[in-house]
Amino acid sequence: MKKILIQGVITIALFFATWFLLIQIDWVAIFKIQKVTDETEEKIGELFWDMTQSTENENNSPLVKNTMDSLVTKICLENKIERKLIKIHVLDKDEINAFALPNGHLIIYSGLISNSDNQEELCGVISHEIAHIRLNHVIKKLVSEIGLSVLISITTGNGNSEAIKAALKMLSSTAFDRSLEKEADIKAVDYLIKAKINPEPFANFLFKLSDKENEEAKYLTWISTHPDSKERANYIIEYSRNKKVKFEAIIANSTWSKIKEKLKE
């Protein structure tokens, strides 16, 4: 009996020892898995953006573009995020919505800017979407919703435009998992604090939109895809409570007003 036990333990130990030894090798680098993943994401991102660009109106006003660039640059710079990884685009649409596409494309609807009372609210939403990008939520969601095989077939050119459209619709109008949303919210608060932007307006923005929810639900895409706005606003306030920082505005209030005027035209 003792012999069997010893032999059994040795067999199991042998298995784990082999595994442990093999773990010491960086297989991910050897098989270039990260590179393949990055290339796939790049291709998908470009395909999605091309499709969006061909179906929607991009706002190319220098004032809007430069202002958005200033906001994103500040957030990226203070959080050591490579600026060129985030590609911001403003689309002329009345809906209050913003979403991230693969390869760092961040889409903002003009309706979101018009309905933000101040730059801090908008920065909150931008930070939240940047967090989704940086935490790799976009690809994770695509893989879990449409499957790796469909994604790869899209990149190899076998995917039809219907598949791309369906995936795009899913990214722009459905929520991430609850846990991923919370993770992005908390990360967004970290980004805001580091960029010396007050996170409280971001929480207020969620409160405000959740109150509006019933009146104009069809324009509130961002809020309908991000459920439990009040709960989110509460934990954002709770998380940012003890972080005392001197907040600074990124753009002048006059510029902010000009943008809102411009978008009303």
Add this chain to the structure above:
Amino acid sequence: MINVIKFAYQPGEHEAEKASNSYLMSLIAIIAGLPLPIINLIATIIFYLGNRKGTFFVRWHCTQALLSQLSIFFINSFGFWWTVSIIFTDEIITSKYIAYLITALIFNLIEFITTIYTAIQIRKGIHVSWWFYGHLTNLICKSGS
């Protein structure tokens, strides 16, 4: 790893064929079962159940084949579900995962080669007892029962 020892009696031609088949059963199951680990086990269990009233030699080898399949089943199942979680959930491919797959492959390969060797020897009527599994089979499989 493998011991060639004298069995309690010299098995007849028919017995040797049947006992050898129990390994062939797990061998075929290994090929079909690599992506779906449960197939190995089911095939071997069915063969084991079909022969549990056979002679001592046949029963002994069916049991050894079944026991070895059982451990491979655990190894492969873990790898299988890990792969499923990578495809369908947030899980990503890590060096730990690849190392596990390689380890599982090595153990499957050892089992595969040992099984072929054993099946051939058993067919000739030579009794082969595996490291650990042989002793375990001695515990479970008694000649009188």
